[in-house]
Structure formats: structure tokens, C-alpha cells
Amino acid sequence: MTSARHSALLVNPVTRSNPRRTEPLPAKYAQEKSDHPAPSAASECTPARILEVGFGFWGSKVLLTAVELGVFTTLGGRSMSAGDLGNALGLHPRGRYDFLDCLLSMGFLQRTGTGPDGRYSNTAQTARFLDRSRPDYVGGILEMLNARLFGYWNDLGAALKTGQPQNEVKHSQTPLFDTLYANPERLEQFMSAMRGISADNFAALADEFDFSGFNSLCDVGGATGLLSTIVAERHPHMICQSFDLPQVEPIARRWIERSAAAARVAPVSGDFLKDPLPRADVITMGMILHDWNLDKKKHLVRLAYEALPSGGAFIAIENLIDDARRENTFGMLMSLNMLIEFGDAFDFTGADFWDWCQEAGFRRYEVLHLAGACSAAIAYK
Amino acid sequence: MTSARHSALLVNPVTRSNPRRTEPLPAKYAQEKSDHPAPSAASECTPARILEVGFGFWGSKVLLTAVELGVFTTLGGRSMSAGDLGNALGLHPRGRYDFLDCLLSMGFLQRTGTGPDGRYSNTAQTARFLDRSRPDYVGGILEMLNARLFGYWNDLGAALKTGQPQNEVKHSQTPLFDTLYANPERLEQFMSAMRGISADNFAALADEFDFSGFNSLCDVGGATGLLSTIVAERHPHMICQSFDLPQVEPIARRWIERSAAAARVAPVSGDFLKDPLPRADVITMGMILHDWNLDKKKHLVRLAYEALPSGGAFIAIENLIDDARRENTFGMLMSLNMLIEFGDAFDFTGADFWDWCQEAGFRRYEVLHLAGACSAAIAYK
Numbered sequence: 137m138t139s140a141r142h143s144a145l146l147v148n149p150v151t152r153s154n155p156r157r158t159e160p161l162p163a164k165y166a167q168e169k170s171d172h173p174a175p176s177a178a179s180e181c182t183p184a185r186i187l188e189v190g191f192g193f194w195g196s197k198v199l200l201t202a203v204e205l206g207v208f209t210t211l212g213g214r215s216m217s218a219g220d221l222g223n224a225l226g227l228h229p230r231g232r233y234d235f236l237d238c239l240l241s242m243g244f245l246q247r248t249g250t251g252p253d254g255r256y257s258n259t260a261q262t263a264r265f266l267d268r269s270r271p272d273y274v275g276g277i278l279e280m281l282n283a284r285l286f287g288y289w290n291d292l293g294a295a296l297k298t299g300q301p302q303n304e305v306k307h308s309q310t311p312l313f314d315t316l317y318a319n320p321e322r323l324e325q326f327m328s329a330m331r332g333i334s335a336d337n338f339a340a341l342a343d344e345f346d347f348s349g350f351n352s353l354c355d356v357g358g359a360t361g362l363l364s365t366i367v368a369e370r371h372p373h374m375i376c377q378s379f380d381l382p383q384v385e386p387i388a389r390r391w392i393e394r395s396a397a398a399a400r401v402a403p404v405s406g407d408f409l410k411d412p413l414p415r416a417d418v419i420t421m422g423m424i425l426h427d428w429n430l431d432k433k434k435h436l437v438r439l440a441y442e443a444l445p446s447g448g449a450f451i452a453i454e455n456l457i458d459d460a461r462r463e464n465t466f467g468m469l470m471s472l473n474m475l476i477e478f479g480d481a482f483d484f485t486g487a488d489f490w491d492w493c494q495e496a497g498f499r500r501y502e503v504l505h506l507a508g509a510c511s512a513a514i515a516y517k
Numbered sequence: 518m519t520s521a522r523h524s525a526l527l528v529n530p531v532t533r534s535n536p537r538r539t540e541p542l543p544a545k546y547a548q549e550k551s552d553h554p555a556p557s558a559a560s561e562c563t564p565a566r567i568l569e570v571g572f573g574f575w576g577s578k579v580l581l582t583a584v585e586l587g588v589f590t591t592l593g594g595r596s597m598s599a600g601d602l603g604n605a606l607g608l609h610p611r612g613r614y615d616f617l618d619c620l621l622s623m624g625f626l627q628r629t630g631t632g633p634d635g636r637y638s639n640t641a642q643t644a645r646f647l648d649r650s651r652p653d654y655v656g657g658i659l660e661m662l663n664a665r666l667f668g669y670w671n672d673l674g675a676a677l678k679t680g681q682p683q684n685e686v687k688h689s690q691t692p693l694f695d696t697l698y699a700n701p702e703r704l705e706q707f708m709s710a711m712r713g714i715s716a717d718n719f720a721a722l723a724d725e726f727d728f729s730g731f732n733s734l735c736d737v738g739g740a741t742g743l744l745s746t747i748v749a750e751r752h753p754h755m756i757c758q759s760f761d762l763p764q765v766e767p768i769a770r771r772w773i774e775r776s777a778a779a780a781r782v783a784p785v786s787g788d789f790l791k792d793p794l795p796r797a798d799v800i801t802m803g804m805i806l807h808d809w810n811l812d813k814k815k816h817l818v819r820l821a822y823e824a825l826p827s828g829g830a831f832i833a834i835e836n837l838i839d840d841a842r843r844e845n846t847f848g849m850l851m852s853l854n855m856l857i858e859f860g861d862a863f864d865f866t867g868a869d870f871w872d873w874c875q876e877a878g879f880r881r882y883e884v885l886h887l888a889g890a891c892s893a894a895i896a897y898k
Contacts, residue, residue: 264562461621472616
């Protein structure tokens with residue numbers, strides 16, 4: 137039992153038998169890196185990781201709530217006392233220190249001093265990525281997680297038993313995308329959230345895919361035109377079209393105008409469930425295929441095939457699940473998220489993608505890892 | 518941007534440009550161990566950890582749901598196909614593989630084969646700690662997290678703004694403990710959950726605190742009598758009383774009867790908000806003080822002082838927050854949980870405890886680390 141007793145649970149132990157004093161041990165929110173899923177030796181059989189993951193939603197919710205309340209945006213480049221920051225955010229005194237010191241111990245705030253003399257400030261990461269006024273803001277997706285998905289995920293059990301979505305649909309009968317596209321403000325929020333988590337992946341694709349043999353690209357479901365502008369900026373010979381619904385065009389136009397390559401990026405309106413795709417040497421779909429069921433996925437693959445010349449490339453950017461379904465936890469969690477959002481939509485492996493592509497007539501296939509859990513699955517006509 | 522692009526987000530990358538094949542890289546749910554809160558060098562400024570924690574509730578909810586549905590209990594010592602296991606659990610086909618393969622990739626299941634030929638089984642940890650029929654079951658606390666706290670924590674923002682609890686009270690006006698104590702079945706569930714997460718801490722106290730100078734112990738809020746039986750079993754000279762409300766006595770009696778030291782452990786009924794405590798050389802309170810506001814905490818400290826002889830020890834077992842409030846994330850999260858459960862109740866540092874103890878007349882103080890985030894704060898009269 138010794139190893140169980142001394143293992144850390146989201147925490148460093150208060151220094152043993154050392155009254156009123158704590159050693160400045162390194163913080164360990166992420167727990168020791170365990171070599172699961174390799175079966176542990178008997179001496180390592182403890183419930184520590186089970187409890188760490190089971191309680192994991194607490195820390196997650198603290199961060200999401202901090203983004204919702206604007207902690208990082210309010211701090212900006214300043215340092216503030218718990219009192220001033222709490223007043224600015226409308227926080228009741230009871231939870232101020234617990235909330236801010238949780239964020240501190242998880243590595244999302246810095247602090248000099250303690251108690252009423254303590255002054256809190258952003259870390260390098262939160263200053264850059266969680267201040268709404270900064271261009272690299274990724275909080276849009278966290279706002280969506282907090283406002284919608286945390287609550288809907290509480291019905292994961294029901295989703296697993298019924299195969300039915302557990303989001304707004306449950307109450308309104310209106311599918312997510314219909315609701316989104318009917319409300320310009322929510323649509324722009326959603327697109328901003330997607331932008332924040334896609335930028336690194338699209339930049340990796342622009343840097344690492346060989347565009348030299350191609351002249352034109354059509355990004356299907358292009359939203360704000362992010363992928364098109366990134367590719368056009370880095371490859372001056374490329375002409376790009378960002379294809380999406382007519383409601384999206386004014387949003388895309390505003391974003392594209394800000395790009396140095398705006399002259400080579402055009403928003404194009406259409407509905408990929410009804411219309412053929414614009415012809416292009418490269419067809420990209422960034423986090424599009426996973427939103428649909430098997431029939432619609434295959435339909436989209438066929439549309440891409442039809443729009444490409446011989447030798448053209450079809451690129452799906454997704455949290456592609458590894459073929460053995462053993463490694464890409466985030467891809468499989470995202471697939472459960474598709475269950476909660478849509479029911480029959482799902483994430484998939486590279487092998488699944490290649491099966492559908494072969495059926496449509498594609499000749500060759502490769503996978504290019506992008507950032508984090510995300511890869512480009514690439515099929516050549 | 519290179520380090521951002523290649524950092525892992527809950528996942529191992531699908532092997533770069535390697536069609537239809539994935540290297541068996543070690544799984545990394547817990548992400549690389551970062552040295553936060555030390556400010557990172559510019560080259561390490563990525564949003565990876567922000568996104569990992571923000572999305573963290575997904576994996577947490579998958580594990581909690583697996584416990585709720587009885588995945589680990591149904592498997593027991595067997596291996597089962599996704600079809601058989603899904604049928605046994607009443608799972609719709611849509612989510613079966615995503616759900617089970619998520620658990621696999623997070624290290625909570627094992628699998629031989631893939632797809633319809635795959636057979637799932639427990640890991641050493643889930644077989645021992647998450648099968649309801651096993652004595653080391655810790656799933657009680659996870660069942661409570663899933664059934665109650667996941668939903669209530671969705672109102673953390675409201676709790677922080679109002680300082681008010683966000684649990685059953687919000688709807689019924691009846692405080693948690695009143696509801697619990699009015700329902701014998703729920704009371705037993707709650708006590709079983711607490712038992713599961715307390716056993717390691719109580720065993721550590723029994724092993725590491727020097728009981729040689731003491732003959733009697735009273736565990737205040739003793740619930741099932743776990744601490745008393747563990748101390749009595751390991752220290753044959755100790756006589757223990759487990760003090761709790763009259764409703765608890767039949768539950769405690771049943772548990773105590775199973776102990777080899779049952780003859781030296783007695784359940785004693787009383788209400789620590791109204792009655793004095795039984796006299797004893799050692800007074801213990803395991804996860805009791807944190808349930809109350811400052812006035813009631815100080816009242817409990819005074820009661821302990823009054824019940825002890827000179828030289829007697831008052832031991833509070835808690836997720837004691839480090840005095841600098843920088844390290845014990847779990848202790849601070851637990852304090853936010855007390856906000857959600859009770860409003861004005863809170864977790865505390867060793868320094869806070871010692872302040873209250875000095876006010877009551879205690880002379881000396883020490884901290885003994887137990888297991889994980891948990892410590893014993895010990896004051897001597």
C-alpha cells in the first residue's frame with residue numbers, strides 16, 4: 137500500500153510534520169505520467185489515476201468558468217488583487233481566493249504575495265491565448281464548451297443508450313446547424329470558436345503539404361475562410377475559394393479582407409448537400425466529414441472526386457482516429473461529442489477514410505500529422 | 518510555432534505520412550508533465566495545456582458514465598466483445614466502440630483484437646477498484662460525482678457570483694445532510710462513497726501516527742466506523758468510539774461487526790452541533806471540519822479541546838491546503854465543491870487550523886502527510 141499512500145492526487149503533499157510551512161515543491165496538476173495502458177505491477181495497483189480522471193471535470197470547469205467570467209481578459213497585462221479582480225468580475229467574496237488560487241495552482245495565473253496582499257496576473261499562455269482582445273485567442277471554443285457542451289455531456293449515458301443527440305435538439309427539435317445558421321450572432325461565435333482551434337492545423341498543412349504541383353484550392357465548409365487565406369498567404373501561386381452556405385459569405389468576406397492575400401481568396405456560396413463543388417486542383421474539408429453520417433460522408437467524398445482533375449488531392453483535416461483505435465483519445469472523445477451533437481455523425485480512422493475514397497475511385501492515400509490530435513487524410517485522384 | 522504544432526493534445530499523433538498504419542506509441546492521456554506555473558520560454562508558449570484542461574471534462578465524464586453503467590462490474594474477470602458487453606449494458610450500437618475504445622485509450626480497459634473480433638477486459642486497476650463486487654471498490658464516490666456533482670458543478674459561475682450552494686438546496690430548500698439523513702438508502706450510499714476514498718488516508722494515519730502514548734480514541738462524524746476499526750485493528754491497546762448521529766448507528770454497527778477488532782470499537786450516538794463529545798485521549802475528525810462555516814469549525818475545535826486530557830491529540834484529516842495556497846489544487850477544488858454543496862463551508866490551510874486551535878488553547882501543532890492530497894493536521898492540548 138505504500139505507493140498508493142504516497143502517490144499524488146492532483147496535488148503536492150503538504151510537507152510532512154512541518155508545521156506552518158510548505159516546501160515550494162513543483163506543482164503537479166497533471167499527476168505523474170503513468171505508463172498506462174500497460175498493466176501495472178502489483179506494487180503500482182492504486183486508484184490514483186481513476187480518481188484523478190473521475191474528479192477531472194472540477195479543474196476543467198474552473199478553467200471554463202474563468203474564461204466565461206473574463207478573468208484573463210480583465211487582467212490583460214495588469215496585476216490585480218483578489219478584491220479588485222473579484223469586484224471587476226462581480227464575484228462574491230466566499231469563492232474568490234479558492235477560485236483564483238485554483239487557477240494559480242493549475243498554472244493558469246501567477247501571483248505575488250498572499251491573501252489581501254496577493255496580486256494576480258496572467259501567465260504567458262493565458263495572456264496570449266485567453267485574453268479576448270488578443271489575435272491568438274482560443275477561448276471561443278472554451279466558451280462553447282462551457283455554455284453548451286458541459287451541460288449536454290451530462291447526458292452521455294442517455295446518448296450511449298439511445299444513440300440520439302443530447303443537445304438543443306432534445307428540447308427544440310431543430311438540428312444544431314439549423315439553429316446556428318438562423319442566428320448570425322451565434323453563427324459568428326461558433327465560427328470564431330472553430331477558428332481558434334483550427335489555426336495551428338491549417339498552418340501546419342500550409343507548411344508541410346507540397347502545393348507546388350497545384351494551382352487552385354477549394355475549401356469546402358470554409359467558414360471564415362481561414363484555411364484559404366493561410367494557404368494563399370504562404371503559397372503566392374495558389375488561388376483559393378472558400379465554399380460555404382450563403383449566410384456565411386458576409387462573415388467570410390469580412391475575415392478575408394484582412395488577409396494580405398485577399399486578392400487570391402474568394403468566398404463562394406453553395407450547399408454541399410445539394411450542389412456540386414467548384415472545380416479545383418485541391419479540395420479540402422476541415423472538420424467537416426465528422427459532422428455527418430456514413431451516407432453523407434460518402435456523398436461528400438464522391439463530390440470531391442467529381443470536382444478534382446486527375447492527380448488532384450482531396451484533403452480531410454480531422455482528429456483522425458488511429459487505425460487500431462488505441463491511441464487517439466481526443467479523436468474518440470470527439471466522436472462521442474458528435475453523438476451528443478448529431479446522433480449518427482462520427483469521427484473515423486484513416487482506414488475508414490481510405491475505404492470510402494477507394495469506393496469513389498481515388499488511387500492513392502497518405503496521412504500527414506498536423507498539430508495535437510489532428511491529421512490530414514489525403515487521397516489522390 | 519513548431520512546438521505548438523507537434524505537442525500532443527490528449528493523444529498520440531497518427532504517424533506522419535504513414536498510410537493505414539499507426540506506430541504503437543505510448544498513450545499519453547495525461548499530456549506531457551509541464552513545469553507550470555513557472556513561466557514558459559517563448560518557444561513553449563502554446564495553448565495545448567489550456568485546451569487539454571478545457572476539454573478535460575469529456576474524459577472525466579466517459580469514466581464516470583462507465584462506472585454508472587457498470588462496465589467494470591459487468592466485465593469482472595471476463596473478456597467480452599463490444600456486442601455482448603453493449604447488449605449486457607443496454608448500449609445502442611452507435612456509441613459502443615467509441616465509448617469502449619475511449620476507455621481503452623485512457624488506460625481503463627484492455628482489448629485483444631479489433632472491431633467485431635475485439636474482446637474487452639478490465640485492467641488490474643479497474644478490476645480491483647471499479648468492480649462493485651470487490652472490497653476495494655472506489656466507485657461510490659464516482660457514482661456520486663456522476664449522479665449529483667457533474668450537474669451541480671455546471672453552475673460554478675452562479676456559485677462564484679452569489680456565494681450560494683448550487684446543489685439540491687437550490688430546488689428543495691433542504692440542506693444536503695438533512696436530505697441524506699432522512700433517506701437510509703442514500704445515507705448508506707454516501708457513506709460507502711466516503712469509505713472508498715478514506716481508507717488509504719485512515720490506514721496511513723494508523724501506521725504513521727504514534728499511538729503509543731494514548732489509550733482511547735473518539736472519531737467524530739465516524740460514519741461507518743472505518744477509522745476506528747482501522748486504528749483498533751493495528752493498535753491492540755486502543756479502545757475506539759465512532760461518534761455520529763443516531764440514524765448512523767445501525768449502519769456503523771453492521772460495518773464494525775465485520776472487524777477483527779469489533780470488541781474494542783463502539784458506535785456512540787450524538788449530535789456534535791448540540792452535544793459535548795465523549796472524552797478520549799485522541800479526537801479525530803475525518804473530512805468533517807471542511808463541511809462547516811467558520812463559526813461551526815471553531816465550535817468543533819473547542820469541543821475537541823474540552824473532550825481531551827492534557828497532552829491529548831486532536832487530529833483533523835482533510836485535503837489540507839498548503840499555507841501558500843499554491844500547490845494543493847485538489848484541496849482548493851474541494852473547497853469550491855464545499856461552496857457548491859453548502860455555500861459558506863470551505864477547505865482550509867494548516868495555518869488556518871492552527872489559528873483556530875491556538876484560540877481554543879492547544880499548545881503544539883504538526884502536519885502529517887497521509888495519501889494523495891490528504892494530510893492530518895494535529896494539535897496537542
